[in-house]
Each structure stands twice: as C-alpha cells, then as structure tokens.
Amino acid sequence: MYPRSFHYHRAGSLKEAVTMLGQLGKNAKFLAGGQSLIPLLKFRFANPEHLVDLSFIPGTSFIKEDSGAMHFGLMTRHSEIEHSALARRIPVLHDCAAGIADVQVRNQGTIGGSLAEADPSGDWANALITLDTTVHCLGANGTRTIALSDFVTDAYTTALAHEELVTEVVVKIPPKGSGGAYLAFKRAAPVYPSASVAVQLKLAGDVCEDVAIALGCVGLTAIRATEAETALRGQILNDKTVATAAEAARAAADPQSDMRGSAEYKRQLIVALAKRAIQIAARRARGEKVEGAHLYA
C-alpha cells in the first residue's frame, strides 16, 4: 500500500531539524534511513503528517576514533560500519553491522535510527549494551549525553523527547586483552533474528577478568544476563563454566512465543548462541581472527 499523504521537509542542519520538529508538533517525525519508518507508513500503522528528512544534513555520517572512543554519526549506515576497517577493531560492531537484514536494508538503515526506533528485536541496542556506549542527543534545550542503558527504556521507547535527536553514538574502545562477539539466529536474511547474544569479555591468561553478556529479541529490551556474567567473572573459561553461564542466560531470557519460535525454543537458542559467542569472544581476546557469522535456519 501507499502511505497516507504527508508533508516532506528537508532539514539543512541538526539544529534546524530539531526546531522544525518542535514547530510541526506531535504529528511530525524524523526520517533517517526509513527502514523501520517507511514500512510502518506503507502499512498505515504510522500516519505522521510531517516527515523531517535528516539525510541531507552534512557531516552526519562518519566513523572516527577520538580519545579512546569510536564515534558514529547518526546517519552512519549499517553497511558503512560493516565495511569500516576502524570499526572492525571492535568485533561486536562488525558482527552486528554485517548481519543486519540484507544489503538493501544495510545500505539505507542508520545506527541513529536503529537506536531511536528501539525495536525489541533490533540488533544495535543489544550489541552496544555490552560496550561502554553513550548516546549524544540534541534537543530544544541543547545537548545531553545518555548512557545506552538509560537510553532505551522500553519496547519502542527511549529517553528522547519528541523533538530530540540522536546526533552521535560513542563507544569506548575496550582495553587490550578484550574480545567480543555478536551472534544472532535468523530464519532468513531479511528478517529480524529469533534470538541474539552479545558477549564482550576481557581475559587475563585463561581467567575471565570481566564480561558483559546481553540477550536480544527475548524481552521488551535487550537483557543484560548478569547471572551469566557472574558465572564467568574471575573464572577460567572451560566447557563447564561456559555451560553454566549459558544456562544462566537461558534463565534470564524472557521470550514470547511467535512465528519465530516458541518461548521454550528461543530459550534453547539463547543457550546455543551464548556458548558460541563466549567461545568466539575468548578466541578473539587471545588475538585469533575469527569470522563471526550469524546462524541461518
């Protein structure tokens, strides 16, 4: 179907975008890559009267390293991150970007839009929550910085005010000896995962010094599997500790039964993905090059 008719506005600067949205009021929305918004418009599930396009604002698509952190512009496309040598240095980011949907979606979709959409099955929020990530925003009252864990508050809900923009996503580069992996189970390419697991850990010899584990698509927002983390922190990584952590992840998941699988099956997937992701993360922490590929049905 075609969307209901709407007015299209093109913002020339971030500031102008914020002002425009404030003036246009509640029935206005930002348009980034359109890969979440346009399908909703076409189904007429969302019917905004005004769209403010962010695509033509200069200087909003970048990947750069600055004072120990990686910075992504709001309009940085999934595919740019997928192909960035810089971003590859944090393997979770590459795994995540390269596995989102298909080439067309990756060429259009943006990291800013993805976080702002806060889809419970979206990949970015789940992958980034295992890293020290902050979201930079610009609103009517100026800029502010929000930790990712405080940014996504519920399914499809964020801390953003109506006219507030995500301007930049900043990820602290993990210390030496760290490794990470992001694995999702997908039934087909252009489909959100049925379940996903992100792992970021730091090894000292065989001992896991620190670890963050997050579970995606199995709750209203990404779930930090803190019990699973506890099962690994300070422990030697072996089949037993990994299995214990994976079982703890199963317990932490809170999935719904739907077309992607039964709740019980999704919990099982979490176990399988957690085991593999921990193992890949550990190998990467030891300096091995491991291609992390999503699992397909």
Place this chain on the structure above:
Amino acid sequence: MTEAIKNGPTWVGTSLPRKEEDRLLRGRGKFVDDIKLREMTYLRFVRSPYAHARVLSVDTSAAEALPGVVCTITGKEVAAQTQPFIEMAPGQGQKIRDFPLAVEKVRYQGEPVAAVIAESASLADDAAELVQVEYEPLEPVVDSEEALLNKSILHEEAGTNQVWTGIWEFGEVEKAFQEAAYVVKIDRMHFHRFSSTPLETNVVIGQWEPKEDRIQYWCNNSFPSFAIQFIAAHLMVHIDRIRAQTSDIGGSFGIKITSYPQMAVCALASKKAGGRPVKWVETRSEHMTASAHGNERTFRDTRVALDKNGEITAIASRHIDDCGAYPRYEPLGCVIYSQVFCGTYRFKNARIEFTQTVSNKCPVGPNRGYSRMQHLWFLERIVDICAHEIGIAPDEMRLRNYIRPEEFPYTTPNGCVYDSGNYPKMLEVAKDLIGWDAWQKKRAEARREGRMFGIGIGTTLDSGTNNFGQSQIVDPNAPFSGNSQGANCKLDIYGEVVVAVGSCPQGQGHETVAAQVVADVLNISPDMITVRTGFDTERNVHTGMSGTYASQFVVSGLSAVHGAAQKLKAEMKRLAAFVLKTSEDDLEFGTGGMGPEVKAKSTGKSINYWGLANIVNVNSAVLSPELQDVTLNCRYIWRANFKVPDKEKKYGNLTLTYSSQLHIAVIEVDRDTFVPKILDYVAVEDCGVAINPRIVEGQVYGATAHAIGAALMENCVYDAVGNMLTSTFSDYTPITSMNIPNIKYGHISTPSPFTYSGAKGMGEGGAGPIHTISATLQDALFGQGIFINESFNNANSIFRSLKYREGGQLAQSVTLEKRV
C-alpha cells in the same frame, strides 16, 4: 547479442542462451504494471479482517465523497448484475455461490467485500480506509477434519463443508492385507499449506468499453483461456467480446491461474467508471493472505501391506484435502493427484478415499507440483516408514518397489500410462554424485558420537500435459477432455520467420526453445526467428486450454510450433518448386548470401524468404492457379491423443508424459540449535530429450530451491480463529540464497515414446526436496523415536518433537504387525 552456436547436429538439444535474457536482465521486460493508459484509474480492495462473519452493511458514502474517487463497488452490486462463478463440483458443491466480492458473508481473512476506484493508487488506498463495513463474527473453521463435522458451515446454500468425495479402488485390497507378511499402520500424516512468492504479484488492467461492449484485459494470469471462460459466464458476455493479453510475467508457479475473480471486478469497476481502464496491483500482503495457497492435505488411517521381501502389495488410506474458502479451480485436485496414483512404485492394490472440504482460509489454487506432490510425499513417507519398520535400507526398499525399467510404457492400477523412466538408474547416478558410501561412513561415525545425522532419498514424478477428461471423474457433466495448444508460423511480408504461441511464459524460455524447434525444421539459425509469446486472444493462436501450467509447453506448445513450422515448410516447398521450376525433392533449405533461402540442388538456383513472401503477399498475380491456397501463414492446433476416462471406475490415461526426479540429501540436526543443516544435496532429473539442457537445469534449481523453502521455511500459518499469521515476508520467510545449499545436478534421459521429440514436460519438479528432506530428517530422527508425519519441519518443530518425545506427549502412532 552474440551469435547463436549449435553444439550438436541439431538446435534441439543445444544449450542456447535464452533469447529473452537480454531484454529481461537489462530491465527492458514489459510487465502489466509498466502499461500506462489514458484515463487510467486505480482499484483497491476493502478486505475482511474476519475469517468468518456475516456482512451486515457496507457504507461507501465517505469513500465516494473523497475528492479523486471515481466510484466504489460492493458485493451486492456485483451480485445484482452477474452470475456466480461456475462451480466444478457436482451435487451440493454446485450450490456454492462464489462472487468476486463477498455478498452476505466473508469466509476468509482478506476476502474482498468492496472495491474503490480512484484517480491514483494512493487515493484509492485513502478511500479504502473510509469504507465502513459492519460484521457479525461467526465461528471459524480452520481444520479440515473439524470442517467435516459441519458444526459451522461456510456455504449454507450447500448445506455441508464437504466439497467432494470419492473412492479409488483397484485390485484386491483386502485379500492383499490378508496375505501380507507385514502390515504397517500410520495414524495421521499432514501435508502443510504453502504457496509461491512470485517477484511480480497479480496485476490486472481491465477495461469494459460500454460503446463497444468489449472487455479488454492486460493481465499476468497464467491460464488466461481458462480465466476468460469463467469471466464470460460470470459477466454474461460472449467470450469473443473479451480480449485478454499477457506480456512478460514475473513468475506464477500456478498461483496466478486463479486471479479471475479480481479480473472480473476490474471489468465491472471499469463499466461503472464509464469505460475508463482500471488497474489493480496486488500488494505483497494481499498476495500472501488472499491470492491463492497450495492444497493442504491430511492422510488418515493409512494401512500398508507388504510381502516378506518388503514389496508393498497394498495401500489403503483416507485423504482429506482442504481447499480453503471457495473451491474455484477445485475439486480438480481431487482427481489430479491420481495422475501419480502409485508414484514410482509397482503396487497393484490400493484403496484411497478422497474427500475435500472448505475451511475459513484463503482459497487454494494450483501451486507448483499441484495436488500430486502431496500424494507423492504421502507415498514416500510410507516407503521410508515401512522400510524402517521391517528393517530394510531405504535405497534397497525403493529398488524392490520401483517400477522396473523394462516395464515402460507402464500402465498404473488406475489406467495412467507412464511413458518412460529408469528409476534405478537415477538412484545410481544420484548416489554417485553425492558420494553415497562416503556419507554412509560419516553417518556411522556421527551416530557413534550421538549426533542426529541423516541421509534420505526422495523419488518423484512431474506429470505433464494432462487429459482434461479427468475433470469428468469429479463431475460427470464437465464438458472438458483431451488437451490442445495452438501455434502459428509464418513468413511475414518481408520474409521474416515469425512464430506465435498461445503460451504465457514466466521464465521458462519459450521464445528460445520455440526458435530452436523451428530452426531445425527450416535449417536456419534461431537468431533468424522471432517468437511471439504471451497470450493474446486476438492473435488467434489459442485454444481453450492455452496458457502455461502443468509442465506441458515442451509437449503441447512445441508440438504445435513444430506442426505449424512443418505446414509452413510444405507450403514453401510447393512455392519454391514452382518458382525454381523443379521438383520438391530437389529442394534444399538453408542460408545463402541473401539470408535464409530454398535452393534447387540440380540448378543451384535459389529463392530467399523475401522472394517467397513477396509473391504470396504483394505480388500474387504471378502465382499459378494450383498455388492459390498457399498463405505462408500457417496455424496448427496440436491435440493430445487421449480418450475420456471411465468415470465410474476412475480409470484411464490422465497425463501424457512423466518426468521423474530423484533427490538425495544429507542433513545434520544441530544438537544445540536443532537447525537441520543440509550438508549435501543432489537433484537428478529425467525429462527425456532436453530441448535446451541449460533451461532444464535452471528449472531444476528453481524447483529445488522452491521446495527446500517449502520443506523447511515456508508455511502458511493460521491461528485458531483464522487469522493469517504469515502475511509478510518477515513471517513467511520465503527462501533466499542464504538458505539454499549448493545443489549438485545430474540427469539421465529416457525419451518419451509419446511425443514427437522424445521430450517430457518438466519444471514443476514434483516437490522433490519436500519428500527428500522429510526422508532425511526421518533417517536422522528414527533413532530418537520420532516419525516425520508433517511435510513442514524446521528447527522449532524438531525441537518440539524431541521435547514432547522426552515428556511422553508425542502424539504419533505407527504400528507394525508381523505375520512371518
């Protein structure tokens, strides 16, 4: 384009690159939605959110008041000026009243109740939202066995949900059971509902010009001659007043055969809009919920008798087919299955009780492998389960039961004549290609480690060029029998060779193969031949059976082309003999300095095609009186040599050719994710003589991918109240390249004795992978005590079966009775 090169003695048999490829790959194809007409209007349907409900009122006033809306049309208006569509079911089924817009009731989610026609497609979408429909929900029926209880009846006029029922019984079934060494019983098996997802959805432009009282269609229906027969009777117009044209079609897989209701609405809407053309482009969600799905079938109380060697001696079973809310093309599926009644096997005694029912789901339509794949799957499950129960390896079991190569042409228990085949040879080729012995070793190792590892075989048939006389088995009064196709071959005014066929290809390469056939007849290059495909009533090369369906073009289409080319050649000979003053025997066809020509061997004199065409078309005074009947414009209607089957006994030859397929898969089920991963896959095809081996191979890959999707990913799911849960690609997950394994292709050729070329129809593929993947999973899971009794299996369902098995909740029953 590069010049065509022959890689054998004839063009037939050459892997000629497709003539249509250049156009299609460069985006220069012409599809219905590319057609722009003056004063075009756009139609959008208003659809029911309920699966079963009474329509209390339809209020279109707000929609009509919207600027840019041309008109609206409701079910009541349609019913007032039309006849319900023809029903092919006899008896109570005849009473079903099927209108293209719901009149009193809606019977599936997505059924259209009204349509709005506007100046633009987006305005039509806006207006559709403004139509107010009041419904009174009724109890939905989504399960076929429940439907048969008639607690909630879909078509009150018919008084029952049962559309059709009949018994096929051949041989001495009970005697075979009495004498059996083993009897295997399988309580329930179920073949799931899936569909096709052509790149291009259904698209129609309809125009009913009141002044001329003439209806024009530009459409992508894949069996237009059938569609216009339904439409003409429904609209009560002479069929000659309907012109239907197709152009390039972006896939059909049979599913586009049943777009005639939407086509009818476009005509009625156009009439109401004062004759302006009305375009309808189906959205993907509409396609998924409300175009057509494949038949769903449940197999109940199956009994199999076997002798002490594991040879099947009899099968008895009850089949319940679910055709969705309206029968439409059905109950043809109730007889079409019997084209492959015994599959590839020799058993002589069988009793099948076949019943079809309606349910509150999308109507079914012929879907690649139509009605036969369900039955072939049923037979393949029987073979694997019986083999396992009595302890015979699945390959050995098949060899013991296959029809022997020397038995062809083979008459099946129900009188079908299998033209040719060599199933043991296909098995051998497939085993070689996959490395059977090596995989057997790997499987043994894997099983020692407790891994779920399977190797499985699927044997299947692709029956093509059907005898429409089989419709009389479901309805003794059906006025159909035989099969026919038309073609025209001419030298145009400047001598160009132009071929026209009544088919509507959707990627099957008809332009190419037709040119190959004519090139051999005239001994010229296929590059010199123009082929006009695409149905057009006014091109006058169609019969009532023209279209592209049922794996038959290579037989019906090319036989017609061949006949027309020979007729043309005969005329050219007569004319050339006259001009060159020689006898017909002295003539040679070929290409000279002035292009394609006919030459007198004795004198060396020749006349090119321009010369021949010139005489007939613009220089006819030079013609001698005996040659006045030469037209160089030759139409040929090919007819299959069929008889009307015995309706009482349900006996007779139902199909002309039987391509066969044998697939082998190797699958490991991951112990953590339960994903069935295909480790190796082989598809072997036997379609007799391949006119263009490359096209054949392409069709095999396509059919294989489609059915791997059906086996593992694609399932039309309804909830208990008839909501369709798989209306988007995100939910339905059609197969993509990420899920297709590397397919090893092999072929053998057993030429058909029944076709002029030895070719057998192919392309549907018999859904080989559904049988093969079920067999392979079965092999992997027998060890876990699981019987594969569903055609759809994915990681989630395998996980569920294993869990249920652990918990003792698995409701599956297979029993073996040993009498030796």
